[in-house]
Amino acid sequence: MAKKTYLQALNEAMRLEMERDADVFIIGEDVGKFGGCFGVTQGLFDKFGSERVIDTPITESAIVGAAVGSAVSGLRPVAELMFVDFIGCALDQLFNQGAKMRYMFGGKAKVPMTLRMPQGAGVCAAAQHSQSLEAWFMHIPGIKVAIPSTPYDAKGLLISAIREDNPVIFLEHKMLYGVEGEVPDESYTIPLGKADVKREGADVTVVATSRMVHSALEAAETLAASGISVEVVDPRSLQPLDSDTIVESVKKTHALVVAHEAVGFAGPGAEIIAQVAEKALDYLDAPVKRVAAPFCPVPFSPPLEQAFIPGADAIVAAVKSLR
Template identity: 60%
Template sequence: MTRKLGYVQAFNEAVRQEMEANDDVFCAGEDIGGFGGVFQTYAGLQKEFGDRRVVDTPISEQAIIGLGVGAAVTGLRPIVDIMFMDFICVAFDQIVNQAAKLKYMFGGAATIPLTITTGGGGGLSAAAQHSQSLEALICHIPGLKVVHPSNPYDMKGLMTSCIREDNPTIMIKHKRLLGMQGEVPEEPYAIPLGEAKIAREGSDVTVVAWGRMVNEALDVAEQLAGDGIDVEVIDPRTLQPLDTATIIESVRKTNRVLVVHEAVRFGGLGAEVAAQIQEEAFDHLDAPVGRLAAPFSPVPFSPALEQHYLPSADRIADGIRDALARPGA
C-alpha cells in the first residue's frame, strides 16, 4: 500500500532525494537552514547535508536569485527559496532579465538549471503583501517554466522535474495546502513538465483550475454528481508551458467550460486559457467560456473579507450551474 505523505514532506523528500543523487544540487534562502524555512519545507536538510549545501542567506531576494543565477550558469544546480510569492517582485530584474534570458542571450550555449521555490496563495489572513497569486506575471516571461501542484503526489514529481530541468523553473507551493496528506511513493519519480492531468472525468462541463482551486473543484464535482451533473476537472499542473491540448480535448467533449483561479480576474491566466479555447475549440462551445476569480482588489487581511474575496466551493458550483443554464449554441 502506498504510504501517506504531506504536501510539505513531499516537497522535502524530492529535494532530499535529488541532493543525495547529485552533489551539484544545493539550496539557499532565508531561514531554510537551521530553522528549515518559514513553512518547514526544508526541515532537516541542513543537518543532513551541511551548511555549504543548505545555505541561510541575508534578507535580500535580489541577492538570493542572483546567487542562484550565477551558480546555475557556472555548472551547479541551485534551489533558491523566496519565502512569499509577493517578494519575487523585489527580485524581478534578476528573474526576468537574467534567469529567463541568459540562455537566449548566449545563443543557447548557457545552461540555467535554476529552481526558484516560493509560497503563494491566500487563505491564511496574511494580508495584502503576503497573500498574492502572481502566476500570470511570471507566466508572461519567455524562458521561465512555472509549476503549481495541487496535491502531495504531484508536488514530489513536479519538484523532481524542476530540479532536473536545465532551464529556470518556478515552483509555487500553495500555503493553504501545506498540511494536505496524500499517497506518495517513496522512490524518486518525475512528472514531466507541461503535461496536464484529468483530475476527474466528466461529460457535462469542464472546470480548469490549478493549485488549491483544483481541490475545491473536485469537492464541488462530487456534490453536483448527486444532482446528475457530471463535471470534468482539468489540473494543468504546469502553467508555463500550458498543456492546451488536454484542455481543448476536454472542451470538445463537454462543450462547456469554467476556468477557476485565485488571482484577480482582470489580466489573469484564466483569460489566456479562455482565449486559447475560443481560438481552437470555438465551434464546440455551447456557451461562452466562464471565468471565476478574485475581484480586482488587494487581498484583505480580515478573515471574513478574505473568505468572501477568494473563490469558494459555493461560487464554483454557481459558476458550473450558470454554464449549464446557458442555451446551446
C-alpha cells in the same frame, strides 16, 4: 503507498535530488537550521550541511541573483523566497538575467535553477503576503511555471524542475502544505507541461489550478448530486501549458469554467480561455466562465479574506449559470 503531506512530498523531492546530484543545493532565508519559514526544508541542513543548505540575509535580490549566477556556472540551485509577494525585489535577476541568458548567449549558457515560492491567501497574512502571481511568470519567455495541487504532483514536478536546464518558477500554495495524499517513497518525475484529469466528467470542464483543484473536486461532488457531470482538469504547469488536454476535454464536454485564486483580470484563466477560443470555439455550447478572486488586494480582515477567496460554491454557481 504511504500517505504524506504536500510539505513532506516537497521535502522528500529535494532530499532525493540532493542525494542523487551533488550539484543540487538549497539557498534562501531561514532555510537552514530553522527549516524554512513554513518548514519545507526541515532536516536538510542536518543531513547535507551548511555548504549545501545556505541561509542568506533578508535580501531576495541576492537569493535569486546567486541562484542565477551559480546555475549558469554549473550548479543546480533550489532557491526559496518566503513569499511570492517578495519577488518584486528580485525581478531583474529573474526575468532580465535568468530568463534571458540561454537565448542571449546563443544557447551556450544553461540556467538550471528552481525558484520555490509559497503563494495564496488563507492565513490572514494580508495584502503583501497572500497574492497569487502565476500570471506574471507565465508571460516571460525563458522561464517555466509549475503550480502543483497535490502531494503526488508536488514531488514529481519538483524533481522535474530541479532536473530542468531552464529556470523554473515553482509555486506552492500555503494552504496546501498540510494536505495529505499518497506519495511513493522512490523518486519519480512528472513532466512540465502535462496536465492531469483529476476527475472525469461529461457535461462541463473545470480547469483549476493549485488550491482551486480541491474546490473544483468538491464542486464536482456537489454538482454530481444534481446530475451534472464535471470533468476537472489540472494543468499542473502553466508554462508550458498543456492546452491539448484542455481542448480535448472541452471538445468532449462543450462547456468550460476556469477556476484560480489569482484575480480574474488578465489572470491565468484569460490565457486558458483564449487557447480554447482559438482551438475549439465551435465546440463551446455555453459562454465560458471564470471563477477567480475579485480585482483587489487580498484583505487582512479574516471574514473579508474568506469572501475574497473563490471557493467550491462559486464554481457550483458558475457551472449552473451555463445551463
